[in-house]
Amino acid sequence: AQSVTQLGSHVSVSEGALVLxxxxxxxxxxxxxxxxxxxxxxxxxxxLKYTSAATLVKGINGFEAEFKKSETSFHLTxxxxxxxxxxxxxxxxxxxAGTALIFGKGTxxxxxx
Amino acid sequence: GAGVSQSPSNKVTEKGKDVELRCDPIxxxxxxxxYRQSLGQGLEFLIYFQGNSAPDKSGLPxxxxxxxRTGGSVSTLTIQRxxxxxxxxxxxxxxxxxxxxxxxxxxxxxxxxxx
Numbered sequence: 512a513q514s515v516t517q518l519g520s521h522v523s524v525s526e527g528a529l530v531l532x533x534x535x536x537x538x539x540x541x542x543x544x545x546x547x548x549x550x551x552x553x554x555x556x557x558x559l560k561y562t563s564a565a566t567l568v569k570g571i572n573g574f575e576a577e578f579k580k581s582e583t584s585f586h587l588t589x590x591x592x593x594x595x596x597x598x599x600x601x602x603x604x605x606x607x608a609g610t611a612l613i614f615g616k617g618t619x620x621x622x623x624x
Numbered sequence: 625g626a627g628v629s630q631s632p633s634n635k636v637t638e639k640g641k642d643v644e645l646r647c648d649p650i651x652x653x654x655x656x657x658x659y660r661q662s663l664g665q666g667l668e669f670l671i672y673f674q675g676n677s678a679p680d681k682s683g684l685p686x687x688x689x690x691x692x693r694t695g696g697s698v699s700t701l702t703i704q705r706x707x708x709x710x711x712x713x714x715x716x717x718x719x720x721x722x723x724x725x726x727x728x729x730x731x732x733x734x735x736x737x738x739x
Contacts, residue, residue, distance in 0.1 A: 517666075520664070547728075554715075554733070555717075555730040556730075557727040557728070560725055560727075601666065610672075610680065611657065611672040611682075612669070612672075614659070615666055616665060617666040617667070
């Protein structure tokens with residue numbers, strides 16, 4: 512069964528600094544990978560997804576993620592953090608057999624001025 | 625409606641009581657998910673309905689939890705004999721089955737508090 516591990520339940524950065532949120536997956540078959548974001552007091556929304564078309568995926572709000580099969584990773588990055596990026600970020604995986612979408616435990620991103 | 629609708633938004637109940645949580649997915653979406661969100665646990669998968677196929681119930685934590693989906697639309701999650709550890713936000717999401725990479729659209733959740 513597939514699973515994801517998000518390293519670091521809480522990440523703190525300064526405004527303008529690089530954001531790096533880590534996600535490693537486990538799947539016996541080629542996976543589809545996703546990042547979702549939950550802003551305070553809001554529902555979850557899709558940030559970006561990997562569907563095997565390209566290993567570097569660009570999403571909304573300047574975020575991107577790179578699929579690395581050799582490292583079984585799908586880390587989320589943003590070159591320069593904004594205060595508005597403060598939120599909880601979830602990595603998720605499903606396999607190409609169409610099983611359920613499985614989420615990691617989330618990483619809370621704090622951005623200080 | 626335009627989005628996924630969940631009710632009630634808040635539910636406070638006493639230990640041992642049964643509760644029902646309702647989800648109304650986006651019209652035309654054939655896939656429906658239930659997740660539980662609690663502090664430090666992220667989103668725990670509970671159950672997945674995919675069109676007319678048998679639901680994937682592998683995430684249900686105990687036999688006190690059950691869910692049904694009537695007419696391929698509205699879903700109800702039932703928790704029998706609630707326990708304090710059932711306190712959490714229960715999220716419903718729906719998606720189109722056109723693509724396995726399709727986005728899940730989430731409701732705002734039902735916050736359950738078991739006293």
